Amino acid sequence: METTGCVVVGGGPAGMMLGLLLARAGVKVTVLEKHGDFLRDFRGDTVHASTIRLIDELGLGDEFRELPQSRLGSVAFPAPGGGMITLGDFSGLKPPYNYIAMMPQWDFLNFLARTAAEEPSFTLLMEHKATSLMYDGGRVTGVRYRTTAGSEGAIRADLVVATDGRHSLLRQAAGLKSKEFPVPFDTWWFRLPRYASEQGEVAGIVPAFGDGDAVIALFRDDYYQMGYFAPKGAGQRIRSEGVERFRERIAALRPDLADRVDAVRSLEDLHWLDVRLDRLRRWYVDGLLCIGDAAHAMSPAGGVGINLAIQDAVAAAARLAPALLHGNVTVQDLAAVQRRRMPPTVIIQTVQRGMHRAVFVPLFSGRRSGAPPFMQFVGRHFPAMRRVLPRLIAIGPRPEHAPAFARREARRPTV
Structure with missing residues (x-):
């Protein structure tokens, strides 16, 4: 049976970032991704300012900026009678983190995979789908998997981290219950x-x-x-x-x-x-932690799901890497990750629920057509909101910084 320090299930933004960070700490980490590549359309393609800052802290900024991308500078909507009303202007944020990068998610994931592969303790297994959890005395001790070719196997680990999305198989297997909110x-x-x-x-x-x-x-x-x-x-x-x-x-x-x-x-x-908005009441059981969409499915309103998931990964790596290096991850360690990341999750989801009620419910119920009047009023008469909204979206509440063990000197992009 294969063994590793941490097995991460799901090669999305949270999973790949967590794998990279843990590997830079020297933790033996294996990421399982059920697909053969990252080439799938219509996934979230925004890389927010706090994530760009994180990439700079990892010494990867120059390489990241060489990737195909465009810069999102503002959020605006058509005004009645013509013209545009700007609701948020990212250029007002402190440079150089005054924009959101728009790039295909597969480019971003391939970038993280290439970088993580440079670490000797990192392994990425494509076409490996986790099928169930393994237990020993009530503690999760690893996962069983099936490859695309049909072979089956198992990986024993000190910790399993579920980053397998809003329809997480692992959170269901662990019996973790979620609090769900209506989405219109x-x-x-x-x-x-x-x-x-x-x-x-x-x-x-x-x-x-x-x-x-x-x-x-x-x-x-x-x-x-x-x-x-x-x-709906x-x-x-x-x-x-x-x-x-x-x-x-x-x-x-x-x-x-x-x-x-x-x-x-x-x-x-x-x-x-299928747009969902929910969050787990508890993100963990002994030996298993859920982060990203596996812990809290986000609405596309504001496009913040990827950023929040990556911030989860950073907080998890910072707290868990020392424990993983000593092979003694405790339930208290997992609870500490949830305590740190639950407040920003609640704040963002509360804002999204407010957007649903103010924008989409009246629109879909027939009570209003066109842009919401309050957006027009705020856009025209409260310029301060043009600074508040961009910060909430681009930076977010409680942004995380790269832990010291993962930081490197900036390096030039390879040709």
Whole structure:
């Protein structure tokens, strides 16, 4: 049977960052990722300012900035009668952390994987899906897995960390219970072409509100990543109406993109996201810790899920690396991680719930169409909010710094 100090289940942002940090501490760590690569569309693609600062502290800033990316400078929405109202301007934050980087998540994960692979105590096992937990006397002692080729195996570890997302198999296997909050919408992601004449820096995210629905566009080099928001339970209606009606809805919301909605060839081109908002009451049992979406599923409102998950990973590494090096991780250590990361989770989820009630519930219930009046009022008359909102989104409550054992001198990108 294979053995390791820590086995991390899930090769997303939290899992890969935790693996890198623990390996830099000298902990023997193995990350299991069920897919063969990181190339999957419509995952969160924002790298927030506090995460960019963390990357600089790890000595990786120059290499990170060489990756394909664009900079998000503001959040704005169309004003009635024309023009734009800026709700948040990231340029007001302290440089050089005054923007959010937009990049395909696979590039970011490959970057973390390459860096972690330089550490002799790090192992990444692709196409390895965790299937169950192993126990000894009531304590979690490892995981069983199955490979894509069909072989089965097990890894014994001093600690198992679940970073396997909002539908975490491990948190279910451990019997951990969550507190769930109502969410009024689901999201359908898809692509539309971006023409050469439209190239340039990303100035901001501009949502468009309709009569009972909304859409948002994220800029990529040669396409727009579109998110269509509709009420919970609207999936059957969307499917029954067919692709032509869906194109009409997008064209009505974004007339400037109506000339390319035919790029949605069928409803199979849509990627449905079942939006959830929950958090575990307890993030751990003896020998197992959940972080990131496995501990707290976040709404896409504000796009903060990745950042919060990475901050969890940093806090977990800082607390647990010394204990892992001595092979004596206690329940008290795991509880300390939850105590540190629960307050920022609660704050962000409370803000998201407020956004749901103020923006989406009236929109989807038919009580309002178009942009919320309060957003218009705040955007026009409270310029101080343009500083508060960007800090909440880009930095977040209780941002974490790289532990001393993980810091390195800045190095030049390799050619």
